[in-house]
Amino acid sequence: MTSIDVRDLSKEYGTARAVDTLTFSVRPGRVTGFLGPNGAGKSTTMRLVLGLDRPTSGTATIGGRAYADLSQPLRTVGVLLDARTAHGSRTGRDHLRTLAATHRIPDARVDAVLAGTGLAAVARRRVRTYSPGMRQRLGIAAALLGDPAVLLLDEPSNGLDPEGIIWIRELLRRLAAEGRTVLVSSHLMNETASFADHLVVLGRGRLLADMPLREFIDARVRPGVRMRATDPGALLRALARHGHEAAPGEDGAWTVRHARVAEVGRIAAEAGVPLLELAAEEATLEQAYLDLTGAETEFTAQPQEA
Numbered sequence: 429m430t431s432i433d434v435r436d437l438s439k440e441y442g443t444a445r446a447v448d449t450l451t452f453s454v455r456p457g458r459v460t461g462f463l464g465p466n467g468a469g470k471s472t473t474m475r476l477v478l479g480l481d482r483p484t485s486g487t488a489t490i491g492g493r494a495y496a497d498l499s500q501p502l503r504t505v506g507v508l509l510d511a512r513t514a515h516g517s518r519t520g521r522d523h524l525r526t527l528a529a530t531h532r533i534p535d536a537r538v539d540a541v542l543a544g545t546g547l548a549a550v551a552r553r554r555v556r557t558y559s560p561g562m563r564q565r566l567g568i569a570a571a572l573l574g575d576p577a578v579l580l581l582d583e584p585s586n587g588l589d590p591e592g593i594i595w596i597r598e599l600l601r602r603l604a605a606e607g608r609t610v611l612v613s614s615h616l617m618n619e620t621a622s623f624a625d626h627l628v629v630l631g632r633g634r635l636l637a638d639m640p641l642r643e644f645i646d647a648r649v650r651p652g653v654r655m656r657a658t659d660p661g662a663l664l665r666a667l668a669r670h671g672h673e674a675a676p677g678e679d680g681a682w683t684v685r686h687a688r689v690a691e692v693g694r695i696a697a698e699a700g701v702p703l704l705e706l707a708a709e710e711a712t713l714e715q716a717y718l719d720l721t722g723a724e725t726e727f728t729a730q731p732q733e734a
């Protein structure tokens with residue numbers, strides 16, 4: 429099993445610290461979402477893991493070895509950093525065959541990944557005729573080419589259509605279920621919540637969180653209940669007797685924080701107040717993420733003076 433291990437990793441550009449004494453591990457068998465505001469240091473960390481940049485101090489290893497020391501990197505680590513790297517004048521198939529040849533990967537594998545990423549029908553078209561979504565799929569095909577134990581993917585859903593987004597979600601989950609180590613950086617919180625088991629969150633180059641997705645959300649946001657009733661006053665009084673407070677919304681509905689649907693429903697029934705609406709307001713990753721990073725964002729918009 430192959431983990432990514434980052435230990436006391438720092439990277440300075442001039443006087444700026446892009447990555448600041450960072451320590452975390454990305455484990456096999458789960459999808460780890462890699463989150464953080466613009467400039468938090470995610471790309472720099474990925475570049476350091478891939479040996480594309482030298483750390484100022486600390487180490488980043490894959491299966492205990494530096495990327496540069498891997499004998500067949502493409503067979504160990506699949507990478508999607510920028511889907512625009514393929515030559516426009518080549519066909520998608522030729523692009524992958526060239527990559528495969530440098531790593532002694534058989535052509536049959538090229539056709540398998542083309543089929544697996546939904547590109548079989550356009551494989552003989554020049555890449556310059558591809559839509560952004562097709563280019564993205566080609567980048568993912570290249571990452572999968574060496575059947576790697578580790579995948580490092582930067583914004584893999586970029587440019588994908590709704591079917592593509594469902595496809596990538598299922599692909600990531602399948603890759604993790606096969607025991608691979610999958611690190612995915614993204615700014616799309618709903619997307620990340622749909623595929624990640626675990627989160628690593630950075631802010632200003634430092635580690636802000638390294639924990640299971642569910643734990644991250646539950647620790648920061650409490651669920652609530654949305655309700656509307658024929659006689660809100662009577663229901664609010666009944667809720668207050670049970671220690672619950674409700675806040676009014678703009679549309680005539682009320683939100684009862686830190687409560688469960690079953691509890692509010694029972695209190696309404698006991699008070700004899702008919703309910704017009706009763707729904708769980710699930711805590712979201714977006715709420716939890718914004719709660720954590722609000723104070724950390726490098727580029728938080730400042731109120732403009734008039």
Ligand SMILES: Nc1ncnc2c1ncn2[C@@H]1O[C@H](COP(=O)(O)OP(=O)(O)OP(=O)(O)O)[C@@H](O)[C@H]1O
Nearest residue numbers: 441444445446464465466467468469470471472473
């Ligand atoms: N080559 C470089 N030279 C100077 N500064 C750099 C360089 N690369 C990154 N930085 C700085 O390092 C910090 C971290 O940048 P990085 O691109 O790693 O963040 P990120 O989390 O990937 O951001 P984003 O979400 O916007 O992609 C930023 O302040 C950035 O300006």
